[in-house]
Amino acid sequence: MIPLSWYLIFAAALFSIGLFGVLARKNAIAILMGIELMLNSVNINLVAFWRYLSPEMITGQVFAIIVFAVAAAEVAVGLALIISVYRRKSTIVAEDIDMLKF
Amino acid sequence: MTPLQIIFLLVAAISLGGAVMVVTRQNLVHAALWLILVLFGVAVTFVLLNAGFLAMAQVVIYIGAIAILMIFTIMLTRKVAKDTDEQLNSNWWGAGIISLLLFGGVILMLFQWQNFQFNLPNLNPSVDPxxxxxxxxxxxxxxxxxxxxxxxxxxxxxxxxxxxxxxxx
Amino acid sequence: MLNDWLFIGILLVIAPIVPLAATVIPDFIGPRKPSRLKSQTYECGVETEGETWIQFKVQYYIFTLIFLIFDVELVFLYPWAVAFNQLTLFGVLEGILFILILVAGLVYAWRKGALEWF
Amino acid sequence: MGDPVTLIAKWLEGLLAGWGLAEGPTAVVMNLIGVIMIVVFVMIMDVFLVWVERKVVARFQDRFGPNRLGPFGLIQPIADVIKMLIKENIYPQGIDRFIYNLAPLFGLFPVLLLWAVIPISPTTIGTDINVAVLYLVACGAFISLGIIMAGWASNNKYALLGAFREVAQMISYEIPMVISLLIPVILARSMELNQIIQSQNIWYIVAAPLAALVFLISSIAELGRAPFDIAEGESELIAGFHIEYTGMKFGMFYAGELLHALTVGGIFSSLFLGGWRGIGAMTYPIVGTFWFFIKAYFIYWVIMWVKYSLPRIRIDQMLNLNWKFFTPLSLVLLMVTAVLDKLLTGVPMLIYFGVMLAANILIGWGTVLILRKTRKKEAPRVAEPKPIARPDGAPPIPAITPATTSQS
Known part of the structure; x- marks a missing residue:
């Protein structure tokens, strides 16, 4: 049987890689991809804890579902913002989007 | 090593490799396709955790909708997302150090925790999740x-x- | 329960082999005479112009966006549908309320003209 | 109990156990044999489908179809396969080589994945997972992925445009499809296809005819067949996303589409037409296979009939039809079905199905009324004279009055 620790280490590694993507990538879409990786690692943790610690309650799965909804909402609004910024500034490089910096 | 463990390690290795490709590829469409591989790996992990519904939801929502939406956006903003440009910013080594530190810290903390090596409880077969x-x-x-x-x-x-x-x- | 998925796991390995074999075999038994003219992009015989990856209508994106939201919400309704026997009338009405919120989104998109192609 | 499939499976299991195999490896070997049998069976049928398709089209169009090679041209598809296998693999310039080669795999293998959960007879089913209906939707995601990969990697504007259109269409029509799939799930209280079939003492097409119709039409759109073939409209985009593919790589897309059409027939018959249910299927499960394929091929024939009878529609019409007609309609259907189902708990089956059918007829009637009303509003707008390119001095075109057009 797979011990719980394996899932946790897997999720931690995925989260760290996602964080690297968020911090190091220039392109705004690539940053969103990093966020997706991080959300997925959270989901692995939630479901693993549900399976190992409280399989008789459904809380972990419901949490994962809420994370799905949040991820979908985040991607929808995030990508819409990227499209909008692209139309005004014709760039989606995160460093160049500094209209608020005065 | 049981076969299940081998399957898990394989899936985890492929997913993590894919994740590294997602954050390093220059070509964004390739990065999106690697992202799909990672998402699929996570779906397989859900299956291993007896969460079949979540696995299917993962494929339908993430691969079928979110990834497609991302590819569409990449293609819509194609003019600036050239494959030849440098895709990592100048502080990427700092980001790498932070990520490594975070990973090390989390692992350290996890090893302090006594439930860490928790083994699998049996599911109650009469209850359908x-x-x-x-x-x-x-x-x-x-x-x-x-x-x-x-x-x-x-x-x-x-x-x-x-x-x-x-x-x- | 995991045994149910064994079949799909094996199929996931076997199924790609069929198209893979079918597309690789011609590389070995078929002729191979590449020429510059043959490998040109085919656009009705007209020479291709400019970059291929041109920008497309934003409307494709809008429809995908609406699809994403609907898809997420509808997937959540499946457990509700499976558990119908256990639900009270109140539980069913809660599901209906969920759908009605979704309908509100659709009506909004419709009124705002997001569903128009032109 | 007289079922060869179960008998052979039992015999094999005993044989493997006799060789000293443990329970785990036995399960793996049994599943492997099952997978190979399904894949081989489905692929042979796929080759045969090429013949069926061409022959039926020919009959629709008053031709003979393939009739030279073998009796009734039956060997023609095999010749086609050999021809495609010995064709050159052409790599157009500027392609993204890895994705270009990967995309044809995604044209076929998701369709093979679909067959894992479709019950061919009461005892012959790949696996009975408890989320089978969602699994069917999930496999569709991979098909659209293959299309977008093909379009992107081909380095061709037509291919990319075709892929965009096809994916926009596939994902749009996934919404009514997902909703109409929910209705049999509510009626059967299960996502297992075998469970759904077993609870169809009366076919669900009686209780949910409109949902069945919506599912069929959105499936045709998902297939990308006429009248929803804007993605490969040969008069504008030549072939759409697979324009740059030749030989067997094109063949994979073609085979995938044909097989998907039959698979849709199988899914439809399982959900709405009782799948393998029929005379004698309960006592002799092998008879169920016969019934299943009769129904699946009937739906496949309907899909072909639609394809070769209707003209192609425009993309805006296609999207309007989906978002402004099918989606609201299927949402209303879902809500009405859910509430009625709960209110009718415990009533006899005949009354239950009768009320459901009546509700469907009422909704259908209301829909027709609303459509009539909107058409009266739309007709004058559509019939306004449009500017037409004409030579100078040509006589003016008589204006079309709204009254004459709205009668047709």
Whole structure:
């Protein structure tokens, strides 16, 4: 049987890689991809804890579902913002989007 | 090593390799395709955790909708997302150090925790998690409120995204 | 329960082999005479112009966006549908309320003209 | 109990156990044999489908179809396969080589994945997972992925445009499809296809005819067949996303589409037409296979009939039809079905199905009324004279009055 620790280490590694993507990538879409990786690692943790610690309650799965909804909402609004910024500034490089910096 | 463990290690290795490709590829469409591989790996992990419904939801929502939306956006903003440009910013080594530190810290903390090597409890075969889920989502003393609020959140996101992305006539 | 998925796991390995074999075999038994003219992009015989990855209508994106929101919400309704026997009328009405919120989103998109192609 | 499939499976299991194999490896070997049998069976049928398709089209169009090679041209598809296998693999310039080669795999193998959960007879089913209906939707995601990969990697504007259109269409029509799939799930209280079939003492097409119709039409759109073939409209995009593919790589897309059409027939018959249910299927499960394929091929024939009878529609019409007609209609259907189902708990089956049918007829009637009303509003707008390119001095075109057009 797979011990719980394996899932946790897997999720931690995925989260760290996602964080690297968020911090190091220039392109705004690539940053969103990093966020997706991080959300997925959270989901692995939630479901693993549900399976190992409280399989008789459904809380972990419901949490994962809420994370799905949040991820979908985040991607929808995030990508819409990227499209909008692209139309005004014709760039989606995160460093160049500094209209608020005065 | 049981076969299940080997399958898990294989899936985890492929997913992590794919994740590294996602954050390093220059070509964004390739990065998106690697992202799909990672998402699929996570779906397989859900299956290994006996969460079949979540695995299917993962494929339908993430691969079928979110990844496709991302590829569309990449193609819409194609003019600046050239494959030849440097895709990592100048502080990428700092980001790498932070990520490594975070990973090390989390692992350290996890090893302090005594439940870390927790082994798998048996599922009660008479309880179907899917039925439980369906019931829990609409019963007032379980998760009715989060469920409805998730719906409101999604509609709000829809309205907001349409407002932002629409072309002004 | 995991045994149910064994079949799909094996199929996931076997199924790609069929198209893979079918597309690789011609590399070995078929002729191979590449020429510059043959490998040109085919656009009705007209020479291709400019970059291929041109920008497309934003409307494709809008429809995908609406699809994403709907898809997420509808997937959540499946457990509700499976658990129908256990639900009270109140539980069913809660599901209906969930759908109605979704309908509100659709009506909004419709009124705002997001569903128009032109 | 007289079922060869179960008998052979039992015999094999005993044989493997006799060789000293443990329970785990036995399960793996049994599943492997099952997978190979399904894949081989489905692929042979796929080759045969090429013949069926061409022959039926020919009959629709008053031709003979393939009739030279073998009796009734039956050997023609095999010749086609050999021809495609010995064709050159052409790599157009500027392609993204890895994705270009990967995309044809995604044209076929998701369709093979679909067959894992479709019950061919009461005892012959790949696996009976408890989320089978969602699994069917999930496999569709991979098909659209293959299309977008093909379009992107081909380095061709037509291919990319075709892929965009096809994916926009596939994902749009996934919404009514997902909703109409929910209705049999509500009626059967299960996502297992075998469970759904077993609870169809009366076919679900009686209780949910409109949902069945919506599912069929959105499936045709998902297939990308006429009248929803804007993605490969040969008069504008030549072939759409697979324009740059030749030989067997094109063949994979073609085979995938044909097989998907039959698979849709199988899914439809399982959900709405009782699948393998029929005379004698309960006592002799092998008879169920016969019934299943009769129904699946009937739906496949309907899909072909639609394809070769209707003209192609425009993309805006296609999207309007989906978002402004099918989606609201299927949402109303879902809500009415859910409430009625709960209110009718415990009533006899005949009354239950009768009320459901009546509700469907009422909704259908209301829909027709609303459509009539909107058409009266739309007709004058559509019939306004459009500017037409004409030579100078040509006589003016008589204006079309709204009254004459709205009668047609």
């Amino acid at each position: 899917l039925l439980q889920l369906g019931e829990g989502l609409v019963s007032p003393n379980a998760f009715l409120l989060p469920f409805e609020i998730a719906s409101v959140l999604l509609v709000a996101a829809l309205i907001g995204a349409i407002m932002v992305a629409r072309e002004r006539k």
